[in-house]
Amino acid sequence: MSLAHLFRGRAGWLSGSGPDNDIAFSSRLRLARNLRGERFPQRASDEARRQVFARVVEAVKSCPALGNTVVIRMEEITKQERQLLVERRLISPALSSRYQGGVVIGEKELVSVIVNEEDHLRIQVLLPGFDLGNCWKVIDLVEGELSACLDFEFSPDLGYLTACPSNVGTGMRASVMLHLPGLTMSDELSRVLRAADKLGITVRGMYGEGSGAVGHLFQFSNQSTLGCSEERIISDLERIVGKIIAHERAVRQKMLGENRLFLEDRVFRSLGVLSHARLLNSEESLNLLSGLRLGRELGMLPELPTETVNDLFIVTQPAHLQALAGRDLEPPARDSYRASLVRSRIRGE
Amino acid sequence: MLCANCKKNEATVHLTEIEGNQIVKVHLCPACAQHKGVATPVVEALKNLPEDISKQRGSEETGEVCSVCGLSFKEFREVGRLGCPNCYRDLGRPLRELLAFIHKGPRHAGKVPDAGRRERHRLRQALDAAVAREDYEEASRIRDLLERDSTGAGDTG
Numbered sequence: 001m002s003l004a005h006l007f008r009g010r011a012g013w014l015s016g017s018g019p020d021n022d023i024a025f026s027s028r029l030r031l032a033r034n035l036r037g038e039r040f041p042q043r044a045s046d047e048a049r050r051q052v053f054a055r056v057v058e059a060v061k062s063c064p065a066l067g068n069t070v071v072i073r074m075e076e077i078t079k080q081e082r083q084l085l086v087e088r089r090l091i092s093p094a095l096s097s098r099y100q101g102g103v104v105i106g107e108k109e110l111v112s113v114i115v116n117e118e119d120h121l122r123i124q125v126l127l128p129g130f131d132l133g134n135c136w137k138v139i140d141l142v143e144g145e146l147s148a149c150l151d152f153e154f155s156p157d158l159g160y161l162t163a164c165p166s167n168v169g170t171g172m173r174a175s176v177m178l179h180l181p182g183l184t185m186s187d188e189l190s191r192v193l194r195a196a197d198k199l200g201i202t203v204r205g206m207y208g209e210g211s212g213a214v215g216h217l218f219q220f221s222n223q224s225t226l227g228c229s230e231e232r233i234i235s236d237l238e239r240i241v242g243k244i245i246a247h248e249r250a251v252r253q254k255m256l257g258e259n260r261l262f263l264e265d266r267v268f269r270s271l272g273v274l275s276h277a278r279l280l281n282s283e284e285s286l287n288l289l290s291g292l293r294l295g296r297e298l299g300m301l302p303e304l305p306t307e308t309v310n311d312l313f314i315v316t317q318p319a320h321l322q323a324l325a326g327r328d329l330e331p332p333a334r335d336s337y338r339a340s341l342v343r344s345r346i347r348g349e
Numbered sequence: 350m351l352c353a354n355c356k357k358n359e360a361t362v363h364l365t366e367i368e369g370n371q372i373v374k375v376h377l378c379p380a381c382a383q384h385k386g387v388a389t390p391v392v393e394a395l396k397n398l399p400e401d402i403s404k405q406r407g408s409e410e411t412g413e414v415c416s417v418c419g420l421s422f423k424e425f426r427e428v429g430r431l432g433c434p435n436c437y438r439d440l441g442r443p444l445r446e447l448l449a450f451i452h453k454g455p456r457h458a459g460k461v462p463d464a465g466r467r468e469r470h471r472l473r474q475a476l477d478a479a480v481a482r483e484d485y486e487e488a489s490r491i492r493d494l495l496e497r498d499s500t501g502a503g504d505t506g
Binding site: 034036038039042118140143144148149151152153154155157160161164165166169200224228229281282283318331334 | 360418431433434437447448451452458460462
């Protein structure tokens with residue numbers, strides 16, 4: 001399986017299935033691990049990092065839970081291909097060829113292992129909907145298989161040791177991406193975000209640290225990794241995210257009851273512009289796609305498949321557009337190509 | 350739309366910041382976003398440490414250096430990343446104070462490596478190697494060890 005082949009298919013987490021998928025886009029678990037006795041990547045020699053990469057790839061290949069894998073080395077791909085991986089949430093922008101970084105991607109992009117980013121390994125499981133329980137089952141299995149052939153740095157007191165002290169202990173970051181147009185429109189969002197922060201939950205945009213909350217998409221994740229078990233971190237996050245989902249649903253119902261016309265107008269304006277616009281920039285398209293997704297979730301657009309809408313959030317990003325066009329596109333040309341792609345996808349082509 | 354910072358590249362990162370009930374939008378290119386926006390939680394936490402820890406920090410930071418990778422606490426404060434596992438021991442007290450500030454508890458309460466599983470994997474590899482070099486005496490000894498082990502553990506990985 002090659003990089004090009006990988007991107008012809010749809011990532012598994014975009015399928016629009018999974019629990020609470022009317023509001024929860026996807027759930028993700030990530031475990032940070034380092035090899036015993038080795039310096040962390042950013043302070044290791046090139047040779048040491050190369051050896052770590054080889055050891056991890058060897059171990060991952062003998063890991064049945066990952067199935068068929070693709071191994072991608074950052075130094076062997078173009079800047080645009082790297083951006084494609086970022087847009088598909090398979091790597092973070094911080095993964096650099098400077099540190100002999102790479103990623104091993106499992107089937108349907110549901111499981112991946114990032115090598116030599118901040119830590120030697122970042123094991124990631126990404127599933128559709130609100131499904132941290134299954135994310136944990138899968139990641140626990142994968143980590144267990146890898147730990148049979150790799151010796152991870154562990155201290156009885158501090159748990160798994162990581163390059164950043166904010167990950168030490170379980171090394172686990174759990175996150176759920178929610179679509180919250182109702183809370184945003186009703187001005188309740190800032191109250192919810194402040195409450196989440198007080199309860200030890202970090203809120204970020206779609207692409208993690210430093211990215212914005214465009215398209216009414218927000219990622220909620222645990223702040224603390226030390227002092228609680230993995231199950232406890234997950235159940236605490238599930239409880240809070242469950243409340244936010246219920247709140248969003250209640251706000252939507254209230255708006256439907258009090259001002260259905262306002263919501264319908266918003267949904268059909270989004271559909272109208274996306275179906276006919278000739279130029280769309282990235283922010284405008286994400287915000288209109290949010291309107292489209294809301295219409296889909298409220299049953300106003302029954303003919304439009306959820307996975308088509310979810311997929312558009314990803315394929316309208318710059319690197320995906322250029323990969324689909326098969327050439328580099330300057331921003332004005334990109335806006336025109338984006339508009340034509342959205343029109344054809346909405347028509348079901 | 351151009352990046353609000355460099356005004357050269359296309360803005361593809363759209364930050365939404367909440368100020369009171371107002372949502373303020375900032376549009377940046379990926380390079381500027383990484384440069385400006387990606388302040389790590391640790392660097393932020395270090396800036397916001399309570400005063401009593403900050404006071405201690407001044408005296409501690411000159412002496413605390415990791416004996417394996419040479420990272421000082423001062424350097425760590427700048428980059429927000431440790432150099433090696435030994436830093437957790439050698440950067441001692443200021444680092445412990447930081448951990449207490451950012452985490453819920455001082456001790457690990459989660460998953461523990463399964464040492465038996467790793468040992469079984471090592472034995473299986475040794476068994477394959479012994480069979481490959483036709484050392485059947487050694488192979489049989491390892492198989493006995495594996496069999497004795499598997500009667501106590503239900504794990505096959």
